[in-house]
Amino acid sequence: VEELVGELIHACQDFFSVTVFPVLQTPIGVGSAFEGWSPHGDNAVYRLVVPLQAPYGHAFNLEESTPGEKPARNFWIRVQLNCSCVTEELVENIPCFLDHPEVEMRQHESFHLLGILCTGSYLDAHKTVHWFQNFVRAAWGVLPKTHRYHLKMLPSTGSCKLQLTDALGRAFFIELFFGLQQHDSDIFLCSCSRKATLTTSTTWSASCAVAEVKFFQHIARQVPRGSYHLKCLHVCTKILEGTGFSSSILKAVVMHLLTTTPLSGWCRRDFQLRLGDIMCCLQCCLEEKCLNHFFIANDSVPREISLPFSYRMAEPLNLLQHLVQDPAAQARALCEFVEIYNR
Numbered sequence: 001v002e003e004l005v006g007e008l009i010h011a012c013q014d015f016f017s018v019t020v021f022p023v024l025q026t027p028i029g030v031g032s033a034f035e036g037w038s039p040h041g042d043n044a045v046y047r048l049v050v051p052l053q054a055p056y057g058h059a060f061n062l063e064e065s066t067p068g069e070k071p072a073r074n075f076w077i078r079v080q081l082n083c084s085c086v087t088e089e090l091v092e093n094i095p096c097f098l099d100h101p102e103v104e105m106r107q108h109e110s111f112h113l114l115g116i117l118c119t120g121s122y123l124d125a126h127k128t129v130h131w132f133q134n135f136v137r138a139a140w141g142v143l144p145k146t147h148r149y150h151l152k153m154l155p156s157t158g159s160c161k162l163q164l165t166d167a168l169g170r171a172f173f174i175e176l177f178f179g180l181q182q183h184d185s186d187i188f189l190c191s192c193s194r195k196a197t198l199t200t201s202t203t204w205s206a207s208c209a210v211a212e213v214k215f216f217q218h219i220a221r222q223v224p225r226g227s228y229h230l231k232c233l234h235v236c237t238k239i240l241e242g243t244g245f246s247s248s249i250l251k252a253v254v255m256h257l258l259t260t261t262p263l264s265g266w267c268r269r270d271f272q273l274r275l276g277d278i279m280c281c282l283q284c285c286l287e288e289k290c291l292n293h294f295f296i297a298n299d300s301v302p303r304e305i306s307l308p309f310s311y312r313m314a315e316p317l318n319l320l321q322h323l324v325q326d327p328a329a330q331a332r333a334l335c336e337f338v339e340i341y342n343r
């Protein structure tokens with residue numbers, strides 16, 4: 001998957017070099033498939049973040065779209081034009097924008113990002129995805145590695161979803177979403193928002209996916225060989241599949257336990273004990289209606305995971321806040337949990 005996607009991104013970089021389209025960086029594999037506990041089996045979904053950089057002559061500036069949110073997690077990306085005339089190294093295809101009055105700028109619209117992938121002055125996530133989808137369609141079959149798979153582009157506005165089938169009819173999925181790195185940290189502002197209905201196409205939402213992958217890599221470097229911690233996460237996800245418990249909640253619980261239980265305890269012999277711990281911890285969280293976000297307001301996060309300053313300074317963020325506001329939902333969740341546990 002990484003080679004295939006790498007090839008696509010390279011081709012895209014080449015094709016759009018010396019243009020005003022965003023510059024795509026090396027994609028980063030995230031989520032369960034890359035962390036090693038994929039619950040999907042054969043129909044695996046491989047998610048990758050494709051980091052974006054502003055093209056030549058442009059700058060991306062972040063503006064909070066939900067003021068007061070701490071830490072800010074939803075942003076608009078304002079695209080600013082830097083005049084290329086002031087520097088001597090004028091790039092051929094890019095005319096000078098800033099020196100021109102509005103009228104003349106409009107004539108140049110097709111030459112700058114503002115006229116192509118933006119809504120107003122803001123980078124539009126849906127337009128960016130659409131642009132890349134068109135590129136993938138055009139490039140598929142032309143690029144060597146793509147020959148082996150039949151491509152079906154699945155409808156999606158916030159990410160580019162590809163269903164690939166090989167000659168034997170085996171299918172897998174690749175989902176690419178674009179992300180702007182927030183202040184050189186492991187937080188990326190992504191085209192794929194958590195609550196799609198609440199945001200507009202110009203909203204880019206903070207994702208901890210890269211920080212999470214790094215956390216699991218950090219753990220992998222320390223656990224003894226043959227550790228069962230990923231199997232624990234996999235099995236618990238399977239147990240809770242089809243229930244109201246999201247795998248992100250479960251992952252937060254396991255991440256917490258991984259840092260509080262000695263790593264030698266995640267061996268095969270103690271497998272059942274750890275499964276029990278995970279379920280107990282989840283039950284406790286439900287009863288107390290509290291499970292804090294792992295990366296927010298947490299001074300103990302390993303230093304190799306780089307977080308924006310605002311994350312360390314914020315108040316804890318309760319992932320189960322909706323249960324505090326809705327006692328009936330809490331009762332239902334507990335009931336459902338007990339039912340699964342007794343099965």
Ligand SMILES: *[C@@H]1O[C@H](CO)[C@@H](O)[C@H](O)[C@H]1NC(C)=O
Nearest residue numbers: 054055056057058059081082
């Ligand atoms: C745009 O201009 C600013 C200030 O002049 C500079 O710091 C920045 O690097 C420039 N960005 C691009 C993409 O050219």
Ligand SMILES: *[C@@H]1O[C@H](CO)[C@@H](O)[C@H](O)[C@H]1NC(C)=O
Nearest residue numbers: 256259292293294298300301
């Ligand atoms: C904060 O990080 C530490 C170390 O990684 C971990 O033990 C702890 O559970 C985290 N806190 C929360 C609220 O998740």
